[in-house]
Amino acid sequence: MTKKSILLAVSCCTLAISVGCAAPGAPQAPSLRLPVPVDNLSAVRKGNRVVLTWSPPTETTDHQVMHWPTVTRICRVLNQFPINECGQVAAEIKTSELASAVPGSRRPEVAFEDVLPPNLIAVQNQATYAVEVMNERGRSSGLSNQVRTPLVPDAPVPAGFRVTLDSQGPLLEWNAPAVPGNAAGISHRLRIYRRAHGKTEFILLSELPDRPGEGDARDNNFEWEQEYDYKIAPVTVLAAQGRPTVEVEGSDSAVVHLWVHDVFPPSIPTGLQAVFSSVGQKPFIDLTWAPNTESDLNGYVVFRRTANAAYVAVSAAPVKAPAWRDNDVRPGELYYYTVAAVDLRGNQSAQSAPAEESVPQEVR
Numbered sequence: 001m002t003k004k005s006i007l008l009a010v011s012c013c014t015l016a017i018s019v020g021c022a023a024p025g026a027p028q029a030p031s032l033r034l035p036v037p038v039d040n041l042s043a044v045r046k047g048n049r050v051v052l053t054w055s056p057p058t059e060t061t062d063h064q065v066m067h068w069p070t071v072t073r074i075c076r077v078l079n080q081f082p083i084n085e086c087g088q089v090a091a092e093i094k095t096s097e098l099a100s101a102v103p104g105s106r107r108p109e110v111a112f113e114d115v116l117p118p119n120l121i122a123v124q125n126q127a128t129y130a131v132e133v134m135n136e137r138g139r140s141s142g143l144s145n146q147v148r149t150p151l152v153p154d155a156p157v158p159a160g161f162r163v164t165l166d167s168q169g170p171l172l173e174w175n176a177p178a179v180p181g182n183a184a185g186i187s188h189r190l191r192i193y194r195r196a197h198g199k200t201e202f203i204l205l206s207e208l209p210d211r212p213g214e215g216d217a218r219d220n221n222f223e224w225e226q227e228y229d230y231k232i233a234p235v236t237v238l239a240a241q242g243r244p245t246v247e248v249e250g251s252d253s254a255v256v257h258l259w260v261h262d263v264f265p266p267s268i269p270t271g272l273q274a275v276f277s278s279v280g281q282k283p284f285i286d287l288t289w290a291p292n293t294e295s296d297l298n299g300y301v302v303f304r305r306t307a308n309a310a311y312v313a314v315s316a317a318p319v320k321a322p323a324w325r326d327n328d329v330r331p332g333e334l335y336y337y338t339v340a341a342v343d344l345r346g347n348q349s350a351q352s353a354p355a356e357e358s359v360p361q362e363v364r
Contacts, residue, residue, distance in 0.1 A: 034061045035070055035133040038144035043129050045149050047251035048121065050114045050129070053101045054144065057133055061141050070095045073132040074112055075143065078120065081128045082146050090114050095133065116151065123186070123238070125151035154250035155179050155188045155210060155234035161253040163230050167264035170219040174232060174253070178212040189235040191249065192217060197227035197257060210234055224262040224296070224345065231255045265349040266294045266341035269322070274337050274357035276329075284327045285357050289339055291322040296343045300324075303338045303351055311338060311351065318342050332361040 035057040044051050052074065059065050072095045075086035091112065098110035120127065130143040158174035165171070172192060179188055188210035193202035206217055222228065234250040271290035276283065287302065299318025303311040304326065315324060329335065335358070338351035 032060070032062070032139070033064070033066075033068070033135050033137075034139060034141040035059075035066060035135060036061055037140075037142045038131050038133065041129065041131055041144045041147055043147040043149050045248055047154050047249075048116045048118075050116065050127070050149050051111060052114065052129060052131070052147075053109050053111045054131060055107050055109050056095050056098070068136055070136070071134045071138075072098065072112075073134065074114060075128075075130040075132060076114065077128045079124075079126055081126070081148055083128050083130060083143070086130065086132050086143065120151050121153050123152050127151055150238065150246045150248055152186070152236055152238050152246065152248050154248050155236050157234060157251050157253050158190065158210075158215070158232055161230075161232050161256060163256045163258045165258060165260060168218065169222050170228070170230075170258055170260060171216060172219065172230060172232070173214070173216045176210055176212055176215055176234075179210070185239050187237045187239070189237060190215070191233050191235055193231050193233070193252075194219065195229050197229055202229075202231065205230075207235075222260055224260055227257065227259045229255050229257050262296075262343070262345045262347060265347040266292050266297055266343050268349045269300060269339045269341050269352045272337065272339055272352050272355040274335070274355040276357050276359055278359075282327065283329055283331070283359055284325050285329055285335060285337075285359070287324045287326065287337055287339070287355070289322050289352065292341045294341070294343060296345070298342050298344045301340045301342055301348065302326075303340065305336050307334060311336075329359045331359050334358040 036059055038054045038057065041052060041054040056072070057066065072093055073086050073089050074091040074093070075083070075088065076090040077083045077087045080087070091114070093112070095110070098112060101109040101111035127149045128146055129149065130146045132140045132143050134140045156177050156179065158176045161172070161174045163170050163172050176190070189207055190210045191207050192205045194205045195202045205219060205221070208217060232253045236248045236250065238246040238248070269289045269292060273288050275286050277286060278284070299320045300315070300322065301313050302315040302319060302324050304314045305311045314326065314328075326335070334356060336354050336356045338354050340351045341349040
């Protein structure tokens with residue numbers, strides 16, 4: 001036998017021994033396919049509805065990627081915290097049918113809206129929420145984190161909410177109904193919201209006490225030539241000694257749209273005076289008047305006429321200061337002047353009361 005044949009035979013024997021002596025690995029337990037519990041459940045109450053959001057699990061407790069259908073139980077338990085089990089199932093729904101709360105987010109979230117039965121709404125009541133994700137065999141790895149929501153009654157929505165426009169900007173008005181049966185520690189407020197027209201998110205514009213009867217508020221943070229949507233919502237505030245203050249926002253009013261279009265001229269200038277002067281120089285007439293106080297004032301336009309003639313503008317551009325000098329005067333002529341104010345968007349006031357001044361025939 002050649003040396004090459006001996007080496008080949010040894011190699012084959014070694015391989016055979018290795019295969020024959022290999023010990024099998026420890027047996028693996030079958031997966032229970034239990035979804036990982038939800039850990040980011042949150043709840044927001046709005047009127048008689050509670051919106052729950054969370055991220056559905058994507059793997060099992062033994063780190064297997066889930067690719068089978070699941071069912072989610074919405075658990076709502078009254079006046080107990082914490083809870084050990086899903087004592088009352090408010091809803092049971094296929095996880096795939098839950099609405100997306102934040103489309104396109106890195107960690108997908110779903111949402112569910114729980115409509116509260118009227119018999120649960122009471123000052124002393126609280127609801128504890130949890131979700132439980134079940135596999136195809138109806139088994140779960142436990143409840144999610146738990147959140148509490150107060151069930152204090154919400155205030156009624158103000159009636160007749162409307163927004164009008166005047167020279168000061170948007171004016172919001174409403175009629176707030178009386179809130180029956182106020183309990184100790186409960187107060188009510190109103191929140192006014194605004195958004196740029198075409199946008200989705202509203203921002204809080206102001207918050208003020210909710211008093212029965214007619215109410216109004218100004219939007220002091222607007223811009224002319226913009227479009228806005230407004231709404232108003234009541235807020236119930238529950239303050240109990242030794243406990244955190246609870247706020248429950250009620251239902252929204254109808255959304256009101258407003259185009260903040262400026263068609264309002266500045267006020268008419270006052271106090272116009274005209275004074276002739278010519279000592280040692282070319283004759284002129286100086287005009288002065290009281291300044292306007294509008295924040296969007298662009299200046300003033302000066303008008304002049306002579307006897308039996310119409311007023312014409314004599315200032316080349318809006319005059320910035322409340323004064324102007326007329327250097328184009330002739331001896332023996334009587335001049336009449338008026339002034340109008342103009343804003344940044346070209347709205348012009350009516351002309352002021354006139355002032356008159358004459359130029360002597362003999363000018364020294």
